[in-house]
Amino acid sequence: MNNLPIVDRVSRHFDLSRQFTALHKISVTLSRSLETGQTLLAIIRALYENADMQYGMVCLFDKARSALFIEALYGADSEMEKKCKNVRYRIGEGILGAVMSQRRSLALPRISDDPRFLDRLNLYDYSLPFISVPIPGSDGIPLGVLAAQPMAAGEDQLPAATRFLEMVANLICQTVRPVEHPCDVTGAPKQQRGTPRPLVKQRYGFDNMVGSSRSMRRIFDMIHQVAKWDTTVLVRGESGTGKELIANAIHYNSPRAREPFVKFNCVALPDTLLESELFGHEKGAYTGAVRQRKGRFELADGGTLFLDEIGESSLSFQGKLLRILQEGEMERVGGDTTIKVNVRIIAATNRNLEEEVQSGNFREDLYYRLNVMQINLPPLRKRQEDIVELTQFLIAKLAAKQGRDLRISEGALCLLKNYSWPGNVRELENCLERASVMSKEGLIDRNIIVSNQRTPARQATQALRRNLPHPQSAEGQDDDDLDDRQRLIAALEKSGWVQAKAARLLGMTPRQVAYRIQNLNIDIPRL
Incomplete structure (x- = not known):
């Protein structure tokens, strides 16, 4: 799938001379009269060839559709390049949506450590860092997001690499205009x-x-x-x-x-x-x-x-x-x-x-x-598939309001998804705001939800228990899809997040449960 040229990735250093070389190539590219797509592709190609950053991606924000869309991607095969045109990230959704919402850069020392990373392209190495920076706009609202993955895992290089990408984003914003249509959604020129x-x-x-x-x-x-x-x-x-x-x-x-x-x-x-x-x-x-x-x-x-x-x-x-x-x-x-x-x-x-x-x-x-x-407008209970996306959006909104990073555990998300929400979105927003206020470290987990919202916690826990499979029906299931993930979370919820008890409920060994927790990227709340 990867059509990138073979490059030695051992002992790479993000040194100043390579930054200058990459910036020179980018400035030459910007001086040419190329189409926007060709210009952006040449820029992220320079990131790979001269700055040791793979899978560069530029997402531009479409105001009419209120979402980020991939405008340029380097390193994927032709089939993936076609598919990526339909990939979108809403405000506050995933890493890219969080950068757009918070209007500041995010640098992850390792992708696998952040549950917000969606990996809809299935390209990135989970053991390496990931950097995402906003592309500044003239009105204070970012034009989009520039992202890339350093080829080396050294955390000491992340600040320099992030500053470099921010410089590139500043160059891009002088060339790229906001995504617009000849006539906007009102139909008026x-x-x-x-x-x-x-x-x-x-x-x-x-x-x-x-x-x-x-x-x-x-x-x-x-x-x-x-x-x-x-x-x-x-x-x-x-x-x-x-x-x-x-x-x-x-x-x-x-x-x-x-x-x-x-x-x-x-x-x-x-x-x-x-x-x-x-x-x-x-x-x-x-x-x-x-x-x-x-x-x-x-x-x-x-x-x-x-x-x-x-x-x-x-x-x-x-x-x-x-x-x-x-x-x-x-x-x-x-x-x-x-x-x-x-x-x-x-x-x-x-x-x-x-x-x-x-x-x-x-x-x-x-x-x-x-x-x-x-x-x-449908009630929230009739569009429960939107609860995760809506929760992430509201958490990003609260994080911007409180001036800190907030995140939510899988156990808490599972709890929210299994509640009927008679107060709809307003009740969900109030629940998350109470939980965020009570979260000292910025992690909203199941215990915080339970202690601050008794009714949804009780109803959701009962729903999880009703849906919990019998031990004999859980044996031999190795499919790591969403249903299997939710089944494991349900067992952990019922067992109070004690892995040995969850293993008995599912007819598995504790070692199998521990492996699946890690493989399915499930956050264990701190009790």
Whole structure:
């Protein structure tokens, strides 16, 4: 598979002269008029031939798809080069996603020591180091990630090698532009409208939505399509599923992205104040109205108004809302001047509006006015395959917030995956934040989860025990796939992570269990 030329890897030293030689070749490459892909390939080839770094890889960040994609890879065969074009890393996912999220370099003395390393390419030597550095962007957001593997295992050379790769990344950023499409996800040409502030778009756009399950991929595709137009959107889903995130993503990836995004909770105020809050009031309209005040619709003119918990609103409020949705006109409370507004409406609810209409609690005409484009968010229990990716993303977010490295053990991950999460993503985020606060060394293990979240720990442990195989059915299983890995973790969980007890449950010897723990890269929590 490896088509790299034969190179002596014994007693290599990352000396200054080789750095200068590599940088000279890279500068010559950058001075030529080559396509981006050819330029990047020549750069990572120079890393191999002159800087003793193998399997160089450049991943560029695609804002529209909110993920890193491999743009250039050196050292793989032609079949792998074709496959790698479909490999992606979301923000906070794996080593590359962590570098993109934290915006700082990561140098691993040995790949096998870090459970975040995904090795989706199946190329790298697990006994050697791995270095990954961000490619700086003009707006503070990295353009992507540059990664390579030193051919020598000396830890004393890692700082110098990391600094060298950072210099190369700085050279790359002056040549490579951000991954863009002729028309972005809104369909509007870039030159016809301004791009939203990068930090705002990163915070409220697709970067905060994680999931590779089929249901979430359909939702992402729908958001991309819906964002192009001014169609009214109704976001439905249980509490904690991220309805507001969907509204943010639609607005900040739409032609209205530079205009206001105004939020309003329909149950936050009593009916007596709702009209004034939404439509505004004139001075002297009622006692306490000492000055003219614009309502939410006026504030959102030209942009988007997000009506949260629309299903909780009263019938009188619904009637007042219907007119402005139909006509785009309103009057302030106490005023007689008709004001026209151009506002896109995104509404959200966790209620069954069809049942509310049947029971007379929700106006049928308003229901059809809002239910133009419907996005249904699945609860977390129905997309459990996303829990690992979502957990890694949330941990990276917490690590950036706390200014330290955080990681999670396999036992804790297994516990989280076997809980139903009635509070959905919000409950998972709260659970991880509590656990991170209680983690002194930055490792979130099973014991921390159990001591700080009794209900999920108890329910998940019961689920693991129900799924635990009988000893006779576990004999002779040597397949190291995910099912086998989870089976071993389940046995370890049930036995309190005592390997001898787990071996008896699985009908194996303690030595076999110890070998499989090491071979399957399972983290044993410190009790």
